[in-house]
Amino acid sequence: MADAEPSYIDYEAFLDPSFSATAFANTLVLSTNNPSDTPLDLSTPLSRVLFDVQEIDTHIDALTTKxxxxLLEYTKENAESSGRILQEVEGQVASLTESYKTLEKEVIERYEVAEQVRLTAERLCQTVKIGRAVARYLMLGRQLEVQMAELSSTGAGAAKREDHRAMVRSSNTLLSLRQILTVSRPGEEGEDLDRIHAITTLKNELVVPAERNILSRAQQVVKEFSMSSLLSSNPSSGQSSNAASTYAQTEDTKSRTTSALLTLYLLSPTSVDTTIENFQPNLLINVLQDYLQTALKSSLAALSRALATLPSLDRALLEISARCQNIVALETLLESIKPPVHSLLESLGPVNGKSSENAKSANFLRPLLQSLDTSSLPSYFWRSLASNLSPRVQEIMHRGGVSARTLRSNKDRVRDAVRECVNRGSKLPVGPLSRGKTVMAGNWEREAAVMVGSIIGAIGR
Incomplete structure (x- = not known):
């Protein structure tokens, strides 16, 4: 607009981006009227606006004509340039389309075929992996079946007997079967194996019953553990077969019990994050605690009856001594058994040599003592028996009668007999467990005093 002819019209105001028609009209009305006049004269500003519009229109027409x-030449040049650019772009687009078709044919189609091949190969590998796992599981199932047959009987005719070592072999086989089905990370051997009918059938019909049978046998062996020979002089008792057992039979008892304990240790439940350091053989501990509780209950019942009828006291104390000797023998046996290799447990590794030291001192006795919060099984037996015996003696004394008078008049004899029972029962029985060892009498004065106090103290009240 700088080259335009001089004009009274302010084109810069109209071309300003902030131009407001409302503000312009208001300014024009105020400049041609007095704001206090009523009514306002709008004809003058209207004429001014119409004149300005006509002037602008005339100016635009003049500029367009000139x-x-x-303008036509400029428009023509732009159209020709656009045509040339369009031709070049169309050529490039055609070349690009041709390149894409080539790429699609040589790369994309081949990739799709390769992807199908990859998926097929992956499925084949997965099938092979599952097939190997199934074959291994079935092979271990067959091995377990043979071992269960070995456990039932070996030999023929009169020589037919159980092979107790088959319990340990079967336990390791069960651990291998359990390991296959334990999946801690995706892609492991046993993944999706439980969805196969043959595996579930084998597990339900063979593995689970076999594990239940083995555990039952092992628990029964521990419950029947007896190595004391104190009752051998009286074959009329119900334990005559154990009392008259030979050295070979006691050796067999030791080995059978060892196999049972190893079996209970191996088959104790574990989780994915269980390691050697935090593993607790719960099955083993529970069975051993049941054995101790059974001995305590039987001894408590027998001694309570004997104190009420003193003529049977010597026999009852002899039985209690025999039970305690069995506990002493069990303690020695547990201390001699080291934890076997467990395929489901992963060690965290030694930390400053501590794990190595713990491994050297580890045995089956330590977790049992920790669970009972005691330092010795015989001491636990005598102290537990004494704590439960005092109320029974008080009950006899409260009832009165011949039993109470006899017990009170013979309390010196009872004291000596109970002390002798504790000393006799706290010794290790002669047999395979004491072979090559010096059988020490030990100091059981405190246990004897506790037992004597639980009886004599209640008599004197």
Whole structure:
């Protein structure tokens, strides 16, 4: 607009981006009227606006007429340039389309075929892996079946007997079967194996019953553990077969019990994050605790009856001594058994040599003592028996009668007999467990005093 002819019209105001028609009209009305006049004269500003519009229109028409040819030439040049650019772009687009078709044919189609091959190969590998796992599981199932047959009987005719070592072999086989089905991370051997009918059938019909049978046998062996020979002089008792057992039979008892304990240790439940350091053989501990509780209950009942009828006291104390000797023998046996290799447990590794030291001192006795919060099984037996015996003696004394008078008049004899029972029962029985060892009498004065106090103290009240 700088090259335009001089004009009274302010084109810069109209071309300003902030131009407001409302504000312009208001300014024009105020400049041609007095704001206090009523009514306002709008004809003058209207004429002014119409004149300005006519002037602008005339000016635009003049500029258009004057610059028509240059505008047409400029438009023509732009159209020709656009045509040339369009031709070049179309050629490039055609070349690009051709390249894409070539790429699609040589790469994309081949990739799709390769992807199908990859998926097929992956499924084949997965099938092979599952097939190997199934074959291994079935092979271990067959091995377990043979071992269960070995456990039932070996030999023929009169020589037919159980092979107790088959319990340990069967336990390791069960651990291998359990390991296959234990999946801690995706892609492991046993993944999706439980969805196969043959595996579930084998597990339900063979593995689970076999594990239940083995555990039952092992628990029964521990419950029947007896190595004391104190009752051998009286074959009329119900334990005559154990009392008259030979050295070979006691050796067999030791080995059978060892196999049972190893079996209970191996088959104790574990989780995915269980390690050697935090593993607790719960099955083993529970069975041993049941054995101790059974001995305590039987001894308590027998001694309570004997104190009420003193003529049977010597026999009852002899039985209690025999039970305690069995506990002493069990303690020695547990101390001699080291934890076997457990395929489901992963060690965290030694930390400053501590794990190595613990491994050297580890045995089956330590977890049992920790669970009972005691330092010795015989001491636990005598102290537990004494704590439960005092109320029974008090009950006898409260009832009165011949039993109470006899017990009170013979309390010196009872004291000596109970002390002798504790000393006799706290010794290790002669047999395979004491072979090569010096059988020490030990100091059981405190246990004897506790037992004597639980009886004599209640008599004197």
């Amino acid at each position: 610059s028509a040819l240059p």
